[in-house]
Amino acid sequence: MKFYDSVGPNPKLVRMFAAEKGYPLPDTEKVDIVKGENRQEPYLLKNPAGQLPALTLDDGRTIAETTAICEWMEEQQPEPPLIGASAADRAETRMWTRRVEWLVVQPLTAGFRSGMGVKMFQDRMRLFPESADALIASAGDGLAWLNEQINGRETIVPGRFTLADIALYAFLEFGAQVGQPLDSANANIAAWFERTGARPSAQA
């Protein structure tokens, strides 16, 4: 098995998930995404989508996409449950994780690539520079909505620290590094971010 790692929020998400679980990631190979190694062979033969992270399994298949890798880890080592210990708990975590991804992660990332990151990404994919500010604002809309949703609770999914927290944390940390700091009006999210950042896994 091999874990393909790099800088950036997606690999961080998976490392943080592994750290919370105490799951030992296998041999790790670092891929230089700034230089674009991920968009060339040999990496493209492993993950034709050209993104990080990825995990090559014992059977030779390579699994990319953060949530797919985390789900696989949860199945290998169910404790502590970070997706869920029952079908209903897992469904609830997947729902909140997908909301975090579509309402915050997607526009935050697209806003970064089309804005501050345009030079790195312009030769890699189609961008939307005319909408960079609106995309960033859209991520802010998603966060304001989440801020209301978690009012009175400690975690994104009620009562449990899950993949949804980890996904949001990795991308809010990244956002703060690339000109998308959290709006302090989102007091619930700000407190949640501080609590989550105090977990040892946040250093992963």
Added chain:
Amino acid sequence: MKFYDSVGPNPKLVRMFAAEKGYPLPDTEKVDIVKGENRQEPYLLKNPAGQLPALTLDDGRTIAETTAICEWMEEQQPEPPLIGASAADRAETRMWTRRVEWLVVQPLTAGFRSGMGVKMFQDRMRLFPESADALIASAGDGLAWLNEQINGRETIVPGRFTLADIALYAFLEFGAQVGQPLDSANANIAAWFERTGARPSAQA
């Protein structure tokens, strides 16, 4: 249990998944998304994200988000496996489903809402009308990439009909209805679309 249904590709995806599985969806309530019933109470009390479909479980929790609902159904009734019969198979399906969603479904949907659908959506969420054409083109980029990836195979995940096929089918069918017909240069996807559309579940 109750299933909240409406017009549109997301509910279609879940109905098609249920039909492939032979899983009987529970009592169904239709929500009129054209009139915006989904953005008002009482529906918002069930799904505060205001989207369809959703499934209220026996324990009172409501699960929204297509893939979360499909994963829950797969756990209730594993046969026939549409996500996978092993952890590695499930991981592979989740990877391809997420690629379909991020590379095709997201830009196709955003392009529709910000373009042809702007009147329906302008009071519901932040839009990107200045990028509508580029978003649609981005979905086309994703499809062209998928077209290469599936060269020589019958399904999105190699060797198995899965949730990834269902997700792509529901949104390409929708795209064709809203001014985003499939580019016939994508011959592999065109043949795949015809095969998939011939399955009885495509009428769900």
